Amino acid sequence: MQPGGHWLSVLIFFPAVGALALLILRGEDHKYLRYLALLVSLAEFLFSLFMVPRVPMGASRYHLEEYLKWINQPPINYHLGVDGISLFLVILTTFLTPISILASWKSIERRVKEFFVMLLMLEVGLVGVFLSLDLFLFFLFWEVMLIPMALLIGIWGHERRVYAAVKFVLYTMAGSILMLVGIIWLYNATGTFDQPAIQVLLHTPASQGGLELPPTTEMLLFLAFFLAFAIKVPLFPLHTWLPDAHVEAPTAGSVMLAGVLLKMGTYGMIRFCLPGRTGNHGHHLRRAGSHGAAEPKEAGRVFVG
Numbered sequence: 001m002q003p004g005g006h007w008l009s010v011l012i013f014f015p016a017v018g019a020l021a022l023l024i025l026r027g028e029d030h031k032y033l034r035y036l037a038l039l040v041s042l043a044e045f046l047f048s049l050f051m052v053p054r055v056p057m058g059a060s061r062y063h064l065e066e067y068l069k070w071i072n073q074p075p076i077n078y079h080l081g082v083d084g085i086s087l088f089l090v091i092l093t094t095f096l097t098p099i100s101i102l103a104s105w106k107s108i109e110r111r112v113k114e115f116f117v118m119l120l121m122l123e124v125g126l127v128g129v130f131l132s133l134d135l136f137l138f139f140l141f142w143e144v145m146l147i148p149m150a151l152l153i154g155i156w157g158h159e160r161r162v163y164a165a166v167k168f169v170l171y172t173m174a175g176s177i178l179m180l181v182g183i184i185w186l187y188n189a190t191g192t193f194d195q196p197a198i199q200v201l202l203h204t205p206a207s208q209g210g211l212e213l214p215p216t217t218e219m220l221l222f223l224a225f226f227l228a229f230a231i232k233v234p235l236f237p238l239h240t241w242l243p244d245a246h247v248e249a250p251t252a253g254s255v256m257l258a259g260v261l262l263k264m265g266t267y268g269m270i271r272f273c274l275p276g277r278t279g280n281h282g283h284h285l286r287r288a289g290s291h292g293a294a295e296p297k298e299a300g301r302v303f304v305g
Helices: 007-024 030-049 084-103 112-131 135-156 161-190 195-202 215-232 241-248 251-273
Strands: 063-071 076-082 276-278 281-283
Touching: 007 030, 007 063, 007 076, 007 112, 030 084, 030 112, 076 084, 076 112, 076 135, 084 112, 084 251, 112 135, 112 251, 135 161, 135 195, 135 251, 161 195, 161 215, 161 241, 215 251, 241 251
Parallel strands: none
Antiparallel strands: 063 076, 276 281
């Protein structure tokens, strides 16, 4: 573990503080609302750049980790960390947010305050997804991201905005249900939601206290996560929500949708679905990112994030 104080928490929740500040301002003060939203997003981008020298390229572990016990039963912990996979996705998110604000500078004239609040809360959910190392926390931020995006489409979109927003929610929620089933199954099998701990168990032989899954169980677990992420990518034939969402979303929504949200699906596949092999035992759930303790010496093949 490479502890990093509370830097990742600041990175996640700073936009939420900015959204709260926006709520304090009067709704008629469009100029100040725009400038404050832009200032918060630019500061968030600069904060994200500070992670670069703290995450050595090629290092096989998580960095800047934060671990805090949250709920005793079931054991849900506030566990954050960053590696080479999530680092640049966080920076991409914080880079596109001020661009989205600038793209909406003149085009958004109604409910300006609410619009920028939703955009900043969307950033909270996205950054949280990329930094979460607890499966429950990952799922929570995944759902937090859904609500602002749906509202951005449904309120500030074009003529068929409500249809596009409802379709986006239904498809994403269907994937979320599958993901939740997989997460609960993993908890029942391992007794923990901690992602690195689960990966250690999956890559340790049963004779040494690890968890070896039957091929059928592996496949079902793989499909639960894969379908959830395939909807978000999206892959055929689960892609029909995307044209409506792109066409009907406001410019900022389309930027965030194409620039970051679609990449969440690929990120999930890299984290959960790429096949890895430890000794003679195949696993459809791969080691999460690059956690050095997750691979025994006899591993036949690893995937480095």
